[in-house]
């Protein structure tokens with residue numbers, strides 16, 4: 001029979017299935033709730049925090065959800081975690097399957113028969129590889145969308161999924177051959193240093209894009225002063241307490257276009273392109289004191305230049321992980337190259353191996369970047385509390401209430417697992433944030449506030 005080398009089809013498939021099995025076991029361990037947050041709440045406490053729809057004026061002692069919301073939040077959390085780990089292992093398994101079947105070898109032989117130059121060959125091998133790879137990933141993506149539409153609020157519908165899949169497929173069909181040609185040219189030129197050149201050029205492109213030369217971040221939203229001039233003045237007054245001048249036009253309002261999208265706020269950009277964006281539904285859900293905290297948290301990101309620091313940190317981390325990916329690719333080649341029929345990294349057959357090496361390091365890179373951002377979020381929460389200190393009667397309570405409402409609206413689970421969270425989220429859990437907020441009090445102990453110095 002043509003195509004395969006006549007081996008038992010269950011051979012590679014069983015390896016493939018066992019990887020998925022490990023993924024599922026792994027997930028079970030990760031997603032089991034942490035002991036630290038077990039929900040042994042007293043009835044009195046439940047009474048205090050029970051009806052959180054009206055929690056705007058209630059006392060908050062920890063992040064709690066009404067039973068029905070908790071059930072939905074738990075379902076959402078478990079599915080999101082499962083799909084994340086499933087996707088990582090599925091991509092991994094698809095690439096191993098590719099290598100095991102030596103498909104790219106067949107593509108290479110065919111291309112070498114058709115074209116004498118590497119340039120000509122690239123236009124035969126790379127799009128063919130991309131097409132097959134996308135088709136193999138399609139079942140996973142359909143499943144992710146199916147589950148998302150069912151259990152994860154805010155997931156766009158099938159029509160928009162078809163458009164976005166088509167868009168990424170077509171743009172990948174154009175971009176992937178260009179990128180792959182660039183990588184192979186770099187490998188040919190510098191077999192040991194190609195990863196550095198690749199990392200530096202990727203960083204250059206992303207910094208140009210992120211700096212807002214190509215897209216003005218936040219400019220797609222209208223100025224907050226148009227609908228809420230009083231809130232703009234209030235935010236500027238709060239910022240002035242720490243001698244921060246925020247131009248009116250840097251404060252934007254994002255209207256909730258999708259009814260399912262939960263209330264939010266964020267700070268983005270750097271230099272003259274810094275923006276604070278508040279979502280219209282956050283303004284609708286929070287009272288004045290709670291909004292003061294949310295705005296002050298964003299002023300914290302703005303004042304402490306968090307978006308810029310994040311870009312710089314990610315650049316360094318990306319290059320570091322580019323090196324890790326390169327070393328892993330070299331190890332894979334040494335260990336499995338002969339079995340998979342890959343003579344060297346310059347050969348077209350190394351395409352799935354390179355992708356495998358970088359797919360493997362990406363989740364760990366994500367963890368490092370998330371950990372850094374978690375720290376920024378803690379700083380912004382502390383900064384926010386310091387900025388509103390003395391302006392409202394109970395700042396810690398208002399801050400906890402704000403997070404309780406935002407967490408409930410976005411169905412954030414109250415018993416999430418910290419190890420799974422560091423893979424899944426760029427924010428610490430609401431449970432931990434509320435815990436920190438309620439205990440943050442640098443004034444009582446005679447210490448100095450960390451960020452907003454009293455004058």
Ligand SMILES: [Zn+2]
Nearest residue numbers: 297301377380
């Ligand atoms: Zn934040």
